[in-house]
Amino acid sequence: MVASELIKAAQAGDRDALITLLREIENHVYRTAYYILGNEQDALDASQEALIRIYTKINSYEEKAQFKTWVQRIVTNLCIDKFRRTKQTVSIEQHDLSFADHRTVEEEVMSAYVAQDIREAIDQLPEHHRSVVVLRYLQDFSYHEIAESLDLPLNTVKSYLFRARQQLQGILKDYNKHRGDAIRG
Numbered sequence: 001m002v003a004s005e006l007i008k009a010a011q012a013g014d015r016d017a018l019i020t021l022l023r024e025i026e027n028h029v030y031r032t033a034y035y036i037l038g039n040e041q042d043a044l045d046a047s048q049e050a051l052i053r054i055y056t057k058i059n060s061y062e063e064k065a066q067f068k069t070w071v072q073r074i075v076t077n078l079c080i081d082k083f084r085r086t087k088q089t090v091s092i093e094q095h096d097l098s099f100a101d102h103r104t105v106e107e108e109v110m111s112a113y114v115a116q117d118i119r120e121a122i123d124q125l126p127e128h129h130r131s132v133v134v135l136r137y138l139q140d141f142s143y144h145e146i147a148e149s150l151d152l153p154l155n156t157v158k159s160y161l162f163r164a165r166q167q168l169q170g171i172l173k174d175y176n177k178h179r180g181d182a183i184r185g
Contacts, residue, residue, distance in 0.1 A: 002067050010058050018058060022051050028068070028139075029054075029075050035134040036079040038123050046082050050075045065148055072141070072149040076131055121171040129164035132157055 002024055009017035029050050034043035053074055061070050122133055131150060135141040143161075147154045 004063070004067075007058075007061065007067055011061070018055065021058075022055060025054070025068075025071055026051060029071065032072065032075045032134065032139055033079050035122075035138045036076065036130065037082065038119060042082060046075070046079050050078050053078070066145070069145050069148045072135065072139070072145070073151070076135070076149060080127055080131065117172060118168075121168050124171055125164055125167055129160050129167065132160045133164045133168070136161060 002021060006017050006021050006024075010021045026047065030043055030047040033046040033050065034040065037043050037046060050071075054071060057074075061067065122130055125133060132146055135146045135149060136143075141149065143154055143157050146152070147157045150157070152160075
């Protein structure tokens with residue numbers, strides 16, 4: 001993810017290195033915050049807060065853990081705290097749909113519905129399950145990286161993922177049933 005020389009320079013007080021480091025991780029930080037919180041404004045707030053925390057705590061990073069794991073732990077913990085402080089809201093923003101040449105409008109619309117259903121299903125998971133799902137499937141973390149990021153035993157991560165997948169299957173099955181009933185009218 002980030003060169004260790006850049007991290008060491010930032011820790012040594014090189015302001016330009018620190019700014020470069022923050023710029024390199026800002027998209028990753030935002031994506032994680034967005035996937036956990038599900039709301040653009042909350043994600044922007046959380047990612048800004050995470051970057052400030054990384055800026056102020058860079059000297060506390062030790063090479064015992066990977067840098068991305070250390071960053072992930074900061075972002076995830078901030079998002080969990082933010083999620084606990086505020087009740088869930090649904091974003092009513094309008095999103096532009098761009099249609100690929102090889103897909104029909106119907107396929108694109110159905111794909112958007114499926115993505116929305118998955119996002120809503122993930123939002124319904126308990127926060128500890130949501131965190132492991134986001135890290136595993138949306139951020140492509142290994143089980144070991146998730147365990148390290150969330151400070152959980154490896155078997156707990158596996159258990160959470162197993163239970164989360166079961167819950168998601170049930171939720172999505174209900175969505176499909178309701179969608180089928182609505183189409184049949």
